[in-house]
Every structure is written in structure tokens, then in C-alpha cells.
Amino acid sequence: MLLKSISIFVKIKTMNILNTIESIHLRASRSLDVTLIQNSNGKRINQQLIYIYNYEGVHYRVFKTLNDFFNFIDNLDDNCICEFDNETEMENYLTLEFEIK
Numbered sequence: 001m002l003l004k005s006i007s008i009f010v011k012i013k014t015m016n017i018l019n020t021i022e023s024i025h026l027r028a029s030r031s032l033d034v035t036l037i038q039n040s041n042g043k044r045i046n047q048q049l050i051y052i053y054n055y056e057g058v059h060y061r062v063f064k065t066l067n068d069f070f071n072f073i074d075n076l077d078d079n080c081i082c083e084f085d086n087e088t089e090m091e092n093y094l095t096l097e098f099e100i101k
Contacts, residue, residue, distance in 0.1 A: 016039045017095075018037055018094055019036045029055070029057070032052070032069065033051070034049065036049055037094060053069060053072070058086065060084045060086075062080055
């Protein structure tokens with residue numbers, strides 16, 4: 001009997017680490033968090049800044065650039081990466097699913 005060797009490569013995705021660099025309180029119920037997302041694949045560290053707009057503690061929008069956020073505030077464009085209705089969903093997405101580019 002001849003046994004064949006099969007190699008299977010599995011890409012294991014590591015969790016992203018979120019570090020809030022600065023919280024800017026725009027109004028009593030609105031803030032903008034400048035957040036650094038980091039991920040290490042063993043060879044190098046990937047990182048990206050994102051901007052999280054928190055509206056009344058219950059609605060969150062994530063922006064790739066500060067300019068995208070300003071365009072949203074000025075009603076020029078809604079170019080957010082994603083939006084959530086609670087903090088847990090947002091954190092789960094950013095730590096487990098968000099791909100750093």
C-alpha cells in the first residue's frame with residue numbers, strides 16, 4: 001500500500017489589538033476616538049489608524065481617514081467603513097474581522 005503525503009496550509013488569523021490613542025469629546029454625547037489597530041503575523045507588525053465616531057454611546061461609525069469623518073460631519077459624504085448600533089458588535093468586528101490594509 002502506498003501512502004500519499006498531503007500538505008495542508010491553514011492561514012491562521014490572529015486577533016487585532018485596539019489601542020485608543022486619543023478621545024476627542026465633540027459634544028456631551030458625541031466623541032471621536034483615534035484608534036490604532038495592530039496585528040502581528042509572526043514576521044511583522046501590521047498597523048492602521050482608524051477614527052471611531054461615537055454618537056450618544058449607542059451608535060458607532062468607523063472611518064479610514066479624518067477627512068472621511070469631516071465629510072460625514074459636513075453632510076458631504078458618508079464614507080464610513082462600517083457602522084454599529086452597539087459597542088460590543090463594533091469591538092468584535094474590529095478585533096476579529098477587520099483587515100488591516
